[in-house]
Every structure is written in structure tokens, then in C-alpha cells.
Amino acid sequence: MDNSATTPVRKEVVEEMLPYMTENFGNPSSIYEIGKISKHAIDKARKKVADALGSEENEIYFTSGGTESDNWAIKGIAFANRSKGKHIITSSIEHHAVLHTCAWLEGQGFEVTYLPVDKYGIVSPEEVKKAIRDDTILISIMLANNEIGTIQPVEEIGKIAKESRIYFHTDAVQAIGHVPIDVNKMNIDLLSLSGHKFEGPKGCGALYIQKGTKIDTFLHGGAQERKRRAGTENVPAIVGLGKAIELATAExxxxxxxxxxxxxxxxxxxxxxxxxxxxxxxxxxxxxxxxxxxxxxxxxxxxxxxxxxxxxxxxxxxxxxxxxxxxxxxxxxxxxxxxxxxxxxxxxxxxxxxxxxxxxxxxxxxxxxxxxxxxxxxxxxxxxx
Amino acid sequence: MDNSATTPVRKEVVEEMLPYMTENFGNPSSIYEIGKISKHAIDKARKKVADALGSEENEIYFTSGGTESDNWAIKGIAFANRSKGKHIITSSIEHHAVLHTCAWLEGQGFEVTYLPVDKYGIVSPEEVKKAIRDDTILISIMLANNEIGTIQPVEEIGKIAKESRIYFHTDAVQAIGHVPIDVNKMNIDLLSLSGHKFEGPKGCGALYIQKGTKIDTFLHGGAQERKRRAGTENVPAIVGLGKAIELATAExxxxxxxxxxxxxxxxxxxxxxxxxxxxxxxxxxxxxxxxxxxxxxxxxxxxxxxxxxxxxxxxxxxxxxxxxxxxxxxxxxxxxxxxxxxxxxxxxxxxxxxxxxxxxxxxxxxxxxxxxxxxxxxxxxxxxx
Amino acid sequence: MDYSLKVMDHFSNPRNMGSIENSDGVGEVGNAKCGDIMKIYLKVENNRIADVKFQTFGCGAAIASSSMATEMIKGKTLEEAWKLSNKAVAEALDGLPPIKMHCSMLAEEAIHEAINDYLKKRGLETWDE
Ligand SMILES: Cc1ncc(COP(=O)(O)O)c(C=O)c1O
Ligand SMILES: Cc1ncc(COP(=O)(O)O)c(C=O)c1O
Ligand code: FES
Ligand code: FES
Structure with a gap:
């Protein structure tokens, strides 16, 4: 009973992944075809993630997991909007992937407000509002907590962020498959998720980035993921993540x-x-x-x-x-x-x-x-x- | 004949990986045992990578691929040694994972020298020496080039770096399985590699970091990889990478x-x-x-x-x-x-x-x-x- | 590249490839974006394009566009040929990947150059875009 730590990969998911690891690779002479097959497989998975979040396909970027998504969202926004401000608001109960990233940014000259929570672990939207400064560039509040499961009033916080024209990121790693999500209704600009938390593969996650968001690249290199996230695509894992989120969301x-x-x-x-x-x-x-x-x-x-x-x-x-x-x-x-x-x-x-x-x-x-x-x-x- | 782009996963490697994706996961009641099995499997893989490079086990950190390894090495050294200097030396024929990372750092106030190459694509150690300044903190020269296959005089460059007490990183993504490596003999402080270039899995790589190197964490979060690289470990991929590098090096x-x-x-x-x-x-x-x-x-x-x-x-x-x-x-x-x-x-x-x-x-x-x-x-x- | 079957057909079996000796008009243009080159040769009779040939140094899309464009203007009046847009060429090829749209511009521009070259040789005023 430790499904929040990690879940086994679901049978249907493994079945979808295997061909991209074995058979399709076994025939080098068909590699060109494989290139296309892989591309289509990634596009299909991207659509499934987009559908699960109510976003557009081209707002989904695959990453190596929840940790990378959180790091990218927060550092990417921080560095890209430094000229606008250096203040970030988050909560004291975020995952370490958020908290340690913020702590590192403090070392780089950013300032971070860690909001308190009530005895149930809930962040008050009022407190968020009060913490906003002229130089606030990002609010990062998780959708659901990994230890106590508390679900935050993300929709309200998103509204406040929107009214103040501040980017809003939410770590939804624990929420996928449990809380219905609609990034537009919830006013979410960035959302992190991780495959192995909903019976998908380890080492694969995604970051939703709303169109028009000013964010730096985090993994620099090749032109993958429409030039925003470099690195040879982990095709089998991406396919598995797509299948897993489809099943989890439907259920x-x-x-x-x-x-x-x-x-x-x-x-x-x-x-x-x-x-x-x-x-x-x-x-x-x-x-x-x-x-x-x-x-x-x-x-x-x-x-x-x-x-x-x-x-x-x-x-x-x-x-x-x-x-x-x-x-x-x-x-x-x-x-x-x-x-x-x-x-x-x-x-x-x-x-x-x-x-x-x-x-x-x-x-x-x-x-x-x-x-x-x-x-x-x-x-x-x-x-x- | 495009094996430098990516290789199929080798049969023996897939066989080693599968248990960590399927069977071992199929029995939730044995999850605690799996935890231990996974840990041992990761340690075994780490030993194989260390053996392939002539390093210690605790100098190997698993990442999501060559791109992350390059990004981590360069940004990690840059940010951790900023007080010492802001100058980086690299070559004009590096992979984009290095070049685009350097370009981004230039936007953060660092200065980068891109060394020219001769008509064969070789970086001259003399030029490296000449480019060194008082505030140089890192030299990053790839071991072998991905387009023209040119092998650099890494040992000589490493020696120069060592004499000047400057960190030396090499992108060895293309070299594994082709060029014998000994990080100590070659005076390498940081080395990047990527699983899918030597018939291992995609989405998994490693960074060798010599003991005592002053480097920032790149992926902040949980305490994985001895607190230096956060994110739930991609166990099957790590196991596969270990097997693949063992085979490739032996052959x-x-x-x-x-x-x-x-x-x-x-x-x-x-x-x-x-x-x-x-x-x-x-x-x-x-x-x-x-x-x-x-x-x-x-x-x-x-x-x-x-x-x-x-x-x-x-x-x-x-x-x-x-x-x-x-x-x-x-x-x-x-x-x-x-x-x-x-x-x-x-x-x-x-x-x-x-x-x-x-x-x-x-x-x-x-x-x-x-x-x-x-x-x-x-x-x-x-x-x- | 994700090319349509039509693109692959015109690329693998290009129509009207080659040059015309004693042509009535030649247009050669270079692609500002990727540095590629296309050359169009025209034979004109009674204001109509009696024959057309091309030579292309470029990618699959550039070669397929050359082939398709020459097919499309063959037998047409100069005015009709002038109006051929790169979009029409791309559509006739069942589409081009977005990053390859500029390659079909080569064809449109080379045809314009060739027609103007013909007009010039005749002592006529050249046409504008
Ligand atoms: C809320 C939350 N955020 C982020 C993460 C990090 O995800 P991963 O370990 O897949 O990188 C986790 C899981 O450990 C989590 O529970
Ligand atoms: C020399 C070199 N460095 C880095 C990389 C990046 O590796 P990956 O795509 O596995 O992240 C590659 C491969 O594309 C490469 O050839
Ligand atoms: S008593 Fe042993 S760690 Fe707390
Ligand atoms: S001619 Fe260069 S991209 Fe088409």
C-alpha cells in the first residue's frame, strides 16, 4: 500500500511499450519507417496527455519525470522573466523537487515566499493574494500533496494569478488519475506530471506549458520537442505514459x-x-x-x-x-x-x-x-x- | 548505416531489463523485496559503468541521457564556481547539447571561447593553452565527434587543464564502445555518456564526476543518487545501460x-x-x-x-x-x-x-x-x- | 521527412528534368533560407509555354516542386504560368511539411525569372510580383 511512491507498470501499458523496444528495432533496414512510426507514436501519446489535461497537443512537452518537469517549470520561468522580477511564491508543503529548486534559485538572487498551510495542509488563496509583490513572477502550488493527500484550491489560486498576470505552475504528479483536470478552467499555465505515479513507466514525465508562456529551455541541445526540450526521445516510455494516462483518466x-x-x-x-x-x-x-x-x-x-x-x-x-x-x-x-x-x-x-x-x-x-x-x-x- | 544516431537495444540488454518492468512489478506484495532488488540492480549497473571508465562507483551518476549529462556538467560547474571565474573554453564542433548550453550561459553573464578546429576537425592543445585565462573555470572538449568521427587529443587537453587547475569535461557520447577510456589517465573530471548510442536503452545516460569536484545539482528534489541527482530512478533503463556498456567495452x-x-x-x-x-x-x-x-x-x-x-x-x-x-x-x-x-x-x-x-x-x-x-x-x- | 506519396513520386521520377538548348527564357534563383538553386528553361510559342525543363540543386521538396510546377505550366499562357503560386504547387503535391514550404517558392520564383528573361529578350517590359 505504497502506491504514491511508485506504481507497477500496468500490463496494458507494458504491452504498448514493448514493440518500441524490441521488434521495431530488430530490423535495421526498416529504420526509416521506424523513424516515422516512432514520430506518430509520440504524437499519439502527446494527444492523450493533452486530452487528459484539456490542453492543446502543442502545449505538452515530454520530460524525464516529475522532477525534471518541476525544475524546468520553475527555473525556466525564473530565468526567462528575471528582468520582470525576482520573486516567487510557493508553499511550505511542496515536494522537494519544488522546494530545493526554489532554494537553489535563492542562491542565484531570487526571492521566495514559502506560504504556511493550515492544520489540514491547505494553502489559503487569501494568503497567496497577500504575498503577491510587484516583482512576483511565479506562483507554484501543488495540486495534491504526496504525503497527506490534501487537495489545494488550485482553481482559485489560478484565478488570482491570472488577475495579477503572474505565471501559475502546479505540481500535479500525485493528482493524475485521481483529480479531474482542466488546465483552462483551473487557470494553470504550467503543470508537472510523472508517468510512474499512474502505472506508467519510470523515467518519463511531461510538462504542460500554456501557449505564449515565456520560459527558458532547461535541457539545451538538439531540436527535439519543437526545440524546447532536447535529448533523443524515449519512445517506448512516452508511448507507455500516453497509454497509462488515457486509462487512468478514463477510470x-x-x-x-x-x-x-x-x-x-x-x-x-x-x-x-x-x-x-x-x-x-x-x-x-x-x-x-x-x-x-x-x-x-x-x-x-x-x-x-x-x-x-x-x-x-x-x-x-x-x-x-x-x-x-x-x-x-x-x-x-x-x-x-x-x-x-x-x-x-x-x-x-x-x-x-x-x-x-x-x-x-x-x-x-x-x-x-x-x-x-x-x-x-x-x-x-x-x-x- | 546510421548507428551514430541511435542503435537498437541489444537482445541481451532487453532481456536484462524486462524483469524490472514486468515480473518483479507483478507482485505488489513483494514490493519491499523489490525495493532491495532494485537497489542492488542499480549498484551493479553503476559498477559496470565505473569499470568501463576506470573510475570509482561513487563517481557515477545516472541521468536521463547525454543531453542531461552535458547540461548538468556545464551548468553545474559554471554555477558552483562562479565566484572563481566566469570563463568557459569549448570547441566549435561540439554537440548542440554543449553549444546551446554554453550559449544560454552567455546570457547569464558567463563568457565562452569557442576554439576553432583544423580541416580535420581537430582541436589543438596549444590553442586550448592559449585560451586559458585567470578566470577560466571549465574546459569542455568532446572525445569523438558525432558527425565526422574525429577523435580529439583529450589526454593532452586533460593534462593542460589539470596543470592549470581547471575542470575538464568531455562529451564521450559517441566514444563509448569505440575508444578505450581511462578517466584518470586522461585527466578527465567530468564525462557524459548516453545509453542508446551503444545498444542500450533511450532516456538513460550517466555523468562521471570525479570525487571532490565542486558542482551544483542540476535536477533538484529527492535524495536519489546520493542527493546529487533527484528523480525516481529509472531502474529498468539503468540496468540496461549497465549491461550494454559492459558488453560494448569488452568488445x-x-x-x-x-x-x-x-x-x-x-x-x-x-x-x-x-x-x-x-x-x-x-x-x-x-x-x-x-x-x-x-x-x-x-x-x-x-x-x-x-x-x-x-x-x-x-x-x-x-x-x-x-x-x-x-x-x-x-x-x-x-x-x-x-x-x-x-x-x-x-x-x-x-x-x-x-x-x-x-x-x-x-x-x-x-x-x-x-x-x-x-x-x-x-x-x-x-x-x- | 514526412513527405506525401505524391511528393515522393515526383521526387523519385521527376518530370521535365534537364535543359533546353536554344531556350526562349531561363530563370535561375537561389533560396535565401538554405542556399539551394533552381533553374527553369522555357520554350515559348504563341505566348504559350510549349516546353519547359528544370534543373535543381536541393532537397526532396525542392525537386518535387520543380517537377510539379513544370507540369502545371506546360501548355499554359505566360499570364497563367505567372499566376502559379507556390501554395498551388504544394497543394498539388498533397501538401509539404511546414518547414519545407519555402522550397516550393523556388519554383514560383524561377518561373517568374524565366518569363521575365523571355520578355526581356523580346524587348518587352518585365512583369512585377
Ligand atoms: C508531488 C510530487 N512531485 C514530484 C515528484 C517527483 O517525481 P519523479 O520522482 O518521477 O521525478 C513526486 C514523486 O516522487 C511527487 O510525489
Ligand atoms: C556527441 C553527442 N553528445 C550528446 C548527444 C545527446 O545525447 P541524447 O540525445 O541521448 O541526449 C549526442 C546524441 O545525439 C551526441 O552524439
Ligand atoms: S533512532 Fe535511529 S534514526 Fe532515529
Ligand atoms: S531546398 Fe533546401 S530545404 Fe528544400
């Missing part, structure tokens, strides 16, 4: 219905454990996301015991991160330091069933209890031994 | 022997056509590269007629480029404008045989004659109708 409604039921069951069951708290917003959240904190225990040990039972999950605990910093997202939501340690993220996928949920509901209370009995922080009344 | 000697014979036959045959000239150096060139100019004709029409006979090639003609500019490489070698138009690049691969060469030698003279008969530039003595 949003149905999938959300199933996921909401599973999520409800999961949350209800887990909150029966004493001193357990739901992180993020109760309803404005991705249908597949559950994030719960159990007081007195530490997340990495929780994960390990769950793994032993074949359940894979994620945590915001400092012990489980390379930096030994607790989750910046939960911290921004005001979750106290000691409690962040005990957070557990479960993210449901298309393949999960009620049985899977029940298996988790059986395993977690036992494990939490075991760890609580071990912890010096646990008050007597929550110990069983 | 250099044998493969070059075969290729040199084929190349000799091809060049000898093509130069029998009157008013045909070999571009690049007669011997200091990639064993698989042939680049010949036929006066009075234009390259795109030559390619099309060759394609009709199942022979795929490439040209430096302006008509065949998106920019309608003739090859900057041939122009830098002093080939006159009209003559650049008639250039033909044939790049041999592991799958090419003597028969293939003979097929080319049969087709080309006829086609050249047909086009010469059509051209207003052809003098009477070279017409047959």
Missing part, C-alpha cells in the same frame, strides 16, 4: 468510488486505535491517501514490522529519511515534533481490495501495541505489558 | 578490427566517385564513421533515394536540419557552404556486414549520378544525360 470516477470506500474503511479501522490522529483534511484529500499518526512510537520500526507481514507503507519519521529531518509537510501542518515520528502513510492502488484493507487493520493495532509497550514515552494506560 | 578491440575493415572498404569505394571528398581525419576517427561530400548535389535528396533502397544515413545539409543551417561541424572544418550540402554520413554498427557495404557501394554512385544530372551546378563532364 477516475469509477476508481475514486472504490478507493473512497476502501479509504473510509481503513481510516475508520485505524482511528479505533487510541491516540491515533488523521493527518491532512478529512475530505479534501486524494481518494487513495491515508496518513495517520500514532503517538509514542517511531515510524521506521512500524514500517519494518509491517513489511515483515508483507505490507509496504511510508512514514514521515526523521529516522526513515536521508536527512534525519522529520516530514516538512507534517511539520508545516503543525504536527508536533515527537508525534511526526509516529506517522504512517498508506496509499491505495487499483489492485487493492477489501481483503488488503482488512489485513492492514488486523496487523497495525498489534504492531502499534508492540511498539508502544517498548517505548519509554507510552503512558501506563496504553501499555499491555 | 572494443574485436569490434574495431571488423569496423576498420568495413570502413576502409567503404571509403575506398566511395572515393572512386569523382569529386568526392572525405571529411574528418583519415585515421584519427571513430572506426565506424564515414563522412563524405559529393560536389554538386544536396544531401537530403541523397538520403531519400538511399532510403528507397533500404539504406539509412545522415547528412549535414541545411535542407535536412530544422534550423535550415548547414552542419556547424563541417563549416568549422572549412568545408565551403555549397559543398556541405552534399555530405553523407554513414555510421557502421555491430550488425553491418561486408554485403551491406557492397550494397551501399552499388547504390551510391548511381544515385549521385542521378542527382548530378538534375543539378544546375554540375559541369558537363560530370553529367551522363
Amino acid at each position: 477516475i470516477e469509477e476508481s475514486n468510488k472504490t478507493l473512497l470506500e476502501l479509504r473510509g474503511r481503513l481510516v475508520k479501522g485505524l482511528l479505533k486505535i487510541p491516540k491515533a490522529h488523521l493527518n491532512g483534511h478529512p475530505t479534501k484529500r486524494l481518494a487513495n491517501n491515508v496518513n495517520i499518526t500514532f503517538e509514542y512510537i517511531e515510524g521506521e520500526s512500524l514500517l519494518l514490522l509491517l513489511n515483515a507481514k508483507g505490507i509496504f507503507a511510508s512514514t514521515g519519521s526523521a529516522c526513515n529519511s536521508f536527512s534525519l529531518e522529520p516530514s516538512h509537510v507534517l511539520t508545516a501542518c503543525g504536527v508536533p515534533h515527537e508525534i511526526v515520528h509516529g506517522s504512517l502513510r498508506l496509499s491505495l492502488g487499483r489492485m487493492n481490495s477489501e481483503q488488503d484493507v482488512d489485513r492492514v487493520l488486523e496487523a497495525v493495532p498489534e504492531i502499534v501495541q508492540k511498539l508502544r509497550n517498548m517505548s519509554p514515552l507510552t503512558p501506563k494506560e496504553y501499555r499491555t505489558s | 572494443i578491440e574485436e569490434s574495431n578490427k571488423t569496423l576498420l575493415e568495413l570502413r576502409g572498404r567503404l571509403v575506398k569505394g566511395l572515393l572512386k566517385i569523382p569529386k568526392a571528398h572525405l571529411n574528418g581525419h583519415p585515421t584519427k576517427r571513430l572506426a565506424n564513421n564515414v563522412n563524405i561530400t559529393f560536389e554538386y548535389i544536396e544531401g537530403e535528396s541523397l538520403l531519400l533515394l538511399l532510403n528507397a533502397k533500404g539504406i539509412f544515413a545522415s547528412t549535414g545539409s541545411a535542407c535536412n536540419s530544422f534550423s535550415l543551417e548547414p552542419s556547424h561541424v563541417l563549416t568549422a572544418c572549412g568545408v565551403p557552404h555549397e559543398i556541405v550540402h552534399g555530405s553523407l554520413r554513414l555510421s557502421l554498427g555491430r550488425m553491418n556486414s561486408e554485403q551491406d557495404v557492397d550494397r551501399v557501394l552499388e547504390a551510391v554512385p548511381e544515385i549521385v549520378q542521378k542527382l548530378r544530372n538534375m543539378s544546375p551546378l554540375t559541369p558537363k563532364e560530370y553529367r551522363t544525360s
Whole structure:
């Protein structure tokens, strides 16, 4: 249950990709034809991405993933509009691909406002408005958060950005296949997505750039992607991404219905454990996301015991991160330091069933209890031994 | 015969990649184990790349391709060493991934010297030495050129860079599998490579960064690649690249022997056509590269007629480029404008045989004659109708 | 390049290729964009184009445009031939890739040059674009 980290490539997607890796390559004498076949395959995939976002085809650029899309969007706008201003607005709960990019830009003389969020992890459009300065050139607020699943009021923020003639970028990496998107209705100028988050391939993503947007190239070189993103096209991956987004988008409604039921069951069951708290917003959240904190225990040990039972999950605990910093997202939501340690993220996928949920509901209370009995922080009344 | 543009993925390589796309993903309950399997697979691939370059494993970083590696190397060094200086030395025959990156940096206040080449396309180490200034922070000279195959005196240039304590980057995208590489012996600080040029997958490359090099991160975000290159790892592609470089490196000697014979036959045959000239150096060139100019004709029409006979090639003609500019490489070698138009690049691969060469030698003279008969530039003595 | 079947046909089997000795008008133009060259030879009888030949140093689109354009003006009056636009040539070829539209300009311009050359040789006033 860690589908927000990465998803397996869907069977139908692998099937679409394989010919572009093997057969079509096996016959060098037909390479010229392959050139055309590949070009058409890329165009078809581009159309599928455009359809999923409500954009034009020539507003879609393929990249190597969500990270590159975020880096390109933010650095590209920053450098191209430097003469207009040097101020960027983002939130404190963005993915590191946005936050670390902004931090690097600060080193290059840009100024960044990191907006706070409320206890549910929601950015207030009012705060966005207040943060706007004469020299603001970009607002970057994610569509849905990867840790707590909170969905932001992107349409309202987009409207504010539009009224102030400031570019608006949204990291939609976690939203594809869960939240219906219409870039025009939502006033989005730039949108990042990543294939492997919706059962597409790793190493392939896309950036939507609204026509007329003033943005620098990020990967300089050959004339690929209409001269805006260089590098030999990763044809099989692009084909796979197209297929995956088509399927994921077509199934949003149905999938959300199933996921909401599973999520409800999961949350209800887990909150029966004493001193357990739901992180993020109760309803404005991705249908597949559950994030719960159990007081007195530490997340990495929780994960390990769950793994032993074949359940894979994620945590915001400092012990489980390379930096030994607790989750910046939960911290921004005001979750106290000691409690962040005990957070557990479960993210449901298309393949999960009620049985899977029940298996988790059986395993977690036992494990939490075991760890609580071990912890010096646990008050007597929550110990069983 | 266009193996310098891209190669098909080798059978053995596809076989290594497939498990990481399909089976291993098919069983979500084993995802934790997969995590470990993937990590080991990446480490194994990293070792193979390091072995091919004579470097340490922890000096290899996986990227999305040659373009990203070039962009990272150059921008990363430039931004990280700005306080030391703002001058970069490169050559006028680099790939666009280097040249366009340098041009962009010029817009950011850096200064770039584009060294000339001699008529064979060779950069003189003496010229490099002369171009060095107090504020030079980077020298970037490619190992082998993608159009004319010229191999540069990289070891000498590396020595000069080292003596002057200037970082030295080389674009080795075309050299892998053709030129034996030892980054220490050659005094290379940064080296770019790209999987699909040696029968590995597209969308995956690597950058070698010598330990202790002061370089900025280019793709900011998660903590992947020891916090220096963010983005979810493209596991199947990385595995494929590792396998491909292992095979290509092991076979250099044998493969070059075969290729040199084929190349000799091809060049000898093509130069029998009157008013045909070999571009690049007669011997200091990639064993698989042939680049010949036929006066009075234009390259795109030559390619099309060759394609009709199942022979795929490439040209430096302006008509065949998106920019309608003739090859900057041939122009830098002093080939006159009209003559650049008639250039033909044939790049041999592991799958090419003597028969293939003979097929080319049969087709080309006829086609050249047909086009010469059509051209207003052809003098009477070279017409047959 | 994504060329139509018609382009490939006219490119592979060009019509009216060659030169005309003792022609009545010759036009030679160069392409500012890519540096290519086209030459048109006219034989004129009673103000009509009795015969036309071309020579082209250029890409597939340039050669196909030359072939198609000469086909289209053969037998036409000089006025009719003058009016042939590069767009009409491209359409007759079932379209050209956008980046190759300039190649069909070569044909239009070379025909204009050839007609004016004919007019000049006759001591007549040349025509304007
Ligand atoms: C919200 C968000 N943005 C960006 C990324 C980066 O995507 P990728 O790892 O595919 O580059 C991720 C995933 O890790 C994410 O969840
Ligand atoms: C010399 C050289 N450098 C860089 C590149 C860029 O590599 P890629 O297209 O894999 O990003 C290429 C290939 O196109 C090349 O030949
Ligand atoms: S106690 Fe070991 S990392 Fe926190
Ligand atoms: S004649 Fe040069 S592009 Fe067509």
C-alpha cells in the first residue's frame, strides 16, 4: 500500500511499450519507417496527455519525470522573466523537487515566499493574494500533496494569478488519475506530471506549458520537442505514459468510488486505535491517501514490522529519511515534533481490495501495541505489558 | 548505416531489463523485496559503468541521457564556481547539447571561447593553452565527434587543464564502445555518456564526476543518487545501460578490427566517385564513421533515394536540419557552404556486414549520378544525360 | 521527412528534368533560407509555354516542386504560368511539411525569372510580383 511512491507498470501499458523496444528495432533496414512510426507514436501519446489535461497537443512537452518537469517549470520561468522580477511564491508543503529548486534559485538572487498551510495542509488563496509583490513572477502550488493527500484550491489560486498576470505552475504528479483536470478552467499555465505515479513507466514525465508562456529551455541541445526540450526521445516510455494516462483518466470516477470506500474503511479501522490522529483534511484529500499518526512510537520500526507481514507503507519519521529531518509537510501542518515520528502513510492502488484493507487493520493495532509497550514515552494506560 | 544516431537495444540488454518492468512489478506484495532488488540492480549497473571508465562507483551518476549529462556538467560547474571565474573554453564542433548550453550561459553573464578546429576537425592543445585565462573555470572538449568521427587529443587537453587547475569535461557520447577510456589517465573530471548510442536503452545516460569536484545539482528534489541527482530512478533503463556498456567495452578491440575493415572498404569505394571528398581525419576517427561530400548535389535528396533502397544515413545539409543551417561541424572544418550540402554520413554498427557495404557501394554512385544530372551546378563532364 | 506519396513520386521520377538548348527564357534563383538553386528553361510559342525543363540543386521538396510546377505550366499562357503560386504547387503535391514550404517558392520564383528573361529578350517590359 505504497502506491504514491511508485506504481507497477500496468500490463496494458507494458504491452504498448514493448514493440518500441524490441521488434521495431530488430530490423535495421526498416529504420526509416521506424523513424516515422516512432514520430506518430509520440504524437499519439502527446494527444492523450493533452486530452487528459484539456490542453492543446502543442502545449505538452515530454520530460524525464516529475522532477525534471518541476525544475524546468520553475527555473525556466525564473530565468526567462528575471528582468520582470525576482520573486516567487510557493508553499511550505511542496515536494522537494519544488522546494530545493526554489532554494537553489535563492542562491542565484531570487526571492521566495514559502506560504504556511493550515492544520489540514491547505494553502489559503487569501494568503497567496497577500504575498503577491510587484516583482512576483511565479506562483507554484501543488495540486495534491504526496504525503497527506490534501487537495489545494488550485482553481482559485489560478484565478488570482491570472488577475495579477503572474505565471501559475502546479505540481500535479500525485493528482493524475485521481483529480479531474482542466488546465483552462483551473487557470494553470504550467503543470508537472510523472508517468510512474499512474502505472506508467519510470523515467518519463511531461510538462504542460500554456501557449505564449515565456520560459527558458532547461535541457539545451538538439531540436527535439519543437526545440524546447532536447535529448533523443524515449519512445517506448512516452508511448507507455500516453497509454497509462488515457486509462487512468478514463477510470477516475469509477476508481475514486472504490478507493473512497476502501479509504473510509481503513481510516475508520485505524482511528479505533487510541491516540491515533488523521493527518491532512478529512475530505479534501486524494481518494487513495491515508496518513495517520500514532503517538509514542517511531515510524521506521512500524514500517519494518509491517513489511515483515508483507505490507509496504511510508512514514514521515526523521529516522526513515536521508536527512534525519522529520516530514516538512507534517511539520508545516503543525504536527508536533515527537508525534511526526509516529506517522504512517498508506496509499491505495487499483489492485487493492477489501481483503488488503482488512489485513492492514488486523496487523497495525498489534504492531502499534508492540511498539508502544517498548517505548519509554507510552503512558501506563496504553501499555499491555 | 546510421548507428551514430541511435542503435537498437541489444537482445541481451532487453532481456536484462524486462524483469524490472514486468515480473518483479507483478507482485505488489513483494514490493519491499523489490525495493532491495532494485537497489542492488542499480549498484551493479553503476559498477559496470565505473569499470568501463576506470573510475570509482561513487563517481557515477545516472541521468536521463547525454543531453542531461552535458547540461548538468556545464551548468553545474559554471554555477558552483562562479565566484572563481566566469570563463568557459569549448570547441566549435561540439554537440548542440554543449553549444546551446554554453550559449544560454552567455546570457547569464558567463563568457565562452569557442576554439576553432583544423580541416580535420581537430582541436589543438596549444590553442586550448592559449585560451586559458585567470578566470577560466571549465574546459569542455568532446572525445569523438558525432558527425565526422574525429577523435580529439583529450589526454593532452586533460593534462593542460589539470596543470592549470581547471575542470575538464568531455562529451564521450559517441566514444563509448569505440575508444578505450581511462578517466584518470586522461585527466578527465567530468564525462557524459548516453545509453542508446551503444545498444542500450533511450532516456538513460550517466555523468562521471570525479570525487571532490565542486558542482551544483542540476535536477533538484529527492535524495536519489546520493542527493546529487533527484528523480525516481529509472531502474529498468539503468540496468540496461549497465549491461550494454559492459558488453560494448569488452568488445572494443574485436569490434574495431571488423569496423576498420568495413570502413576502409567503404571509403575506398566511395572515393572512386569523382569529386568526392572525405571529411574528418583519415585515421584519427571513430572506426565506424564515414563522412563524405559529393560536389554538386544536396544531401537530403541523397538520403531519400538511399532510403528507397533500404539504406539509412545522415547528412549535414541545411535542407535536412530544422534550423535550415548547414552542419556547424563541417563549416568549422572549412568545408565551403555549397559543398556541405552534399555530405553523407554513414555510421557502421555491430550488425553491418561486408554485403551491406557492397550494397551501399552499388547504390551510391548511381544515385549521385542521378542527382548530378538534375543539378544546375554540375559541369558537363560530370553529367551522363 | 514526412513527405506525401505524391511528393515522393515526383521526387523519385521527376518530370521535365534537364535543359533546353536554344531556350526562349531561363530563370535561375537561389533560396535565401538554405542556399539551394533552381533553374527553369522555357520554350515559348504563341505566348504559350510549349516546353519547359528544370534543373535543381536541393532537397526532396525542392525537386518535387520543380517537377510539379513544370507540369502545371506546360501548355499554359505566360499570364497563367505567372499566376502559379507556390501554395498551388504544394497543394498539388498533397501538401509539404511546414518547414519545407519555402522550397516550393523556388519554383514560383524561377518561373517568374524565366518569363521575365523571355520578355526581356523580346524587348518587352518585365512583369512585377
Ligand atoms: C508531488 C510530487 N512531485 C514530484 C515528484 C517527483 O517525481 P519523479 O520522482 O518521477 O521525478 C513526486 C514523486 O516522487 C511527487 O510525489
Ligand atoms: C556527441 C553527442 N553528445 C550528446 C548527444 C545527446 O545525447 P541524447 O540525445 O541521448 O541526449 C549526442 C546524441 O545525439 C551526441 O552524439
Ligand atoms: S533512532 Fe535511529 S534514526 Fe532515529
Ligand atoms: S531546398 Fe533546401 S530545404 Fe528544400
